[in-house]
Amino acid sequence: MAGKTGELSERKKQILKAIVNAHIEGGEPVGSKSILQAAGMNCSSATIRNEMAELEEMGYLEQPHASAGRVPSELGYRFYVDSLIEHYAMTTQEIAQINALLRAKMGELDQILSAASHLASALTNYTGIAIQPRSGSVTISKFEGIFLDPSHFILVAVSSTGTVKSKHIHTEFALEEATVEKLAQVLNETLVHLTADRITLPIIMDLESRMGTESRIVGPVIKVIYDLLSELDSGEVRVAGIDQLLQYPEYSDTQQFRALLGALEKKDDILDLVSASGNEGDINVLIGSESSVKVMNNSALVFKPIVKNGQTLGAIGVLGPRRMDYARVLATLEGLSGNIENLIQTNQQIKDGGTNDG
Amino acid sequence: MAGKTGELSERKKQILKAIVNAHIEGGEPVGSKSILQAAGMNCSSATIRNEMAELEEMGYLEQPHASAGRVPSELGYRFYVDSLIEHYAMTTQEIAQINALLRAKMGELDQILSAASHLASALTNYTGIAIQPRSGSVTISKFEGIFLDPSHFILVAVSSTGTVKSKHIHTEFALEEATVEKLAQVLNETLVHLTADRITLPIIMDLESRMGTESRIVGPVIKVIYDLLSELDSGEVRVAGIDQLLQYPEYSDTQQFRALLGALEKKDDILDLVSASGNEGDINVLIGSESSVKVMNNSALVFKPIVKNGQTLGAIGVLGPRRMDYARVLATLEGLSGNIENLIQTNQQIKDGGTNDG
DNA sequence: ATTTAGCACTCAACCGCAAAGAGTGCTAAA
């Protein structure tokens, strides 16, 4: 036995590649003759048939039934993605589209990701996915209180990842604006950078003593802060362009598609998948049963984490049939993530100088 | 011609009702014999056939093909909803479910609505929808600035509907905490309760002069505020349980279902529909082509606005096949909306007294 | 005048079967 890729002769690789390309495009089993045409090889279809038989025995191809052409197996796709894929260059039009849409969205991370998932869907004709993972260790790095009236105020929290969340709070006793300000100040002194499980009774008591006569507000506020922390840490999955999938015959089985929809809505599986797989910051490609989510065994999921300062803030991805146009998808996600990471560095630039058009 | 409901004899009503009920349950055309059984009438199937022929002529029924049973027409459903429907009483279990899930969600309106749409879907076995309409006249009632570091701060805005939004702002010049505070204060003095089109140049100039030496920050901040206003006013449609629809054979046509999915994602049509139809605060029932959205012509949309102080803050609804279990859906939405409106009155209660468990 | 029984008719759905077509595996020659 030779090295890993050495297992396959050049001709076998050529044939496998041709089969994968043809099947990605057409979706149907591909026969020996069509390969001859597509790959322009100078041998006969019989030779190709022999090679195909061997490729099948090695596990790279499958035959839906005895008299059909061949279809790439999961292993076949995996080998294709790892070794055979050719770099796809985005058209200037596609690049322009990314720039136009993302530059316009100088918003918060979740908005950028959401826009990116729409773009991913539009550019690839598959389903786009935007993920904000559960980090497991979210903290609040800044509190702020907004006084509305004596019985209402808003508690605003900025998380360690930069996300901003707020909660309305209604009190049955009158509160002064100064109290709300004090509360924010005290919270900033005591709770900043603490994970939920480190907000213990002694800390809460300290907080109460610092609030002095207004300590009755502390208990309920703590409850709200727990809520905030758990919301900040609960992860988020946004999906764009599910309808795209229905154009592919592999999703014409309604019951199977229904199950997939359900998994996308439940979002737990997807979150687990992304959290588990890729802390590398690199593109992940999960083909079929590689994904461990049963209903996705006939699909492929490609995603790329969005990293800032070594911290994974989210991920964007594409979900589609196993016979996905991997070249295009990989290029699109690279392009998108590059843009996004630029964007979140220089969020909402303000030039020193001209305030109006410049 | 007699009065509107006088057009139909008691027996015709009874038959129509039986047909609608049977068709809602089974989804298939219903024949004269099964009506006899279901409605327990003391006449023969021939009589019913005669009545059905007349009902068809009047437009209440339709016949898919010559030798099939009858199916209610849109007019038939409409009459059923308006005059024949029987009040459906929710089971205590259902009520408990609503209470458990909504009470736990003492969050912001969008979270409550989102939870409600999930409940609506789970309780009815159709697709649940949560809508926050474009109001057309959103204003900001309070600004707040959160200083992060000399080149970053966050602008928080509380809208007239109570929604809180925030934007990170990055400056290329150093900024002091006091400047951010001053900015918030000045914004509160000048821009509060102004719609986007009333933020005119003179006002902006006033703002700049009030900011004095720090006026260079004003232009960019105005841009952000425009963004905030347009985001606050752009409406929101959340969908829960689309997969539910696939259990109904009317959605087995993949292409049609795909179009419906597309419309749900685009969200414009739904927003328009809800904005246009119901400012009454009452439940709206749109059956088939009543909805003016083409891809929904084989569906029914039922929704109820959520009103607080005479202002429509949002709506929850249910989307399903035309043969929807209207009785159940209406009861569910009533129950949900009642709970929600209670909830947003008494948002995040804080009892005067005990801070911990009571 | 209304209701009912009876009957002929219609039409989708189902089944089996044959023909077509695509693609293979195998064999024997190059």
Added chain:
DNA sequence: TTTAGCACTCTTTGCGGTTGAGTGCTAAAT
């Protein structure tokens, strides 16, 4: 080792017949 040729397999498609549910109509009964 490659290739041409051929038999074989298996899906897909189309067609004719049958089935069965349900109707509309007619003529008798109430």
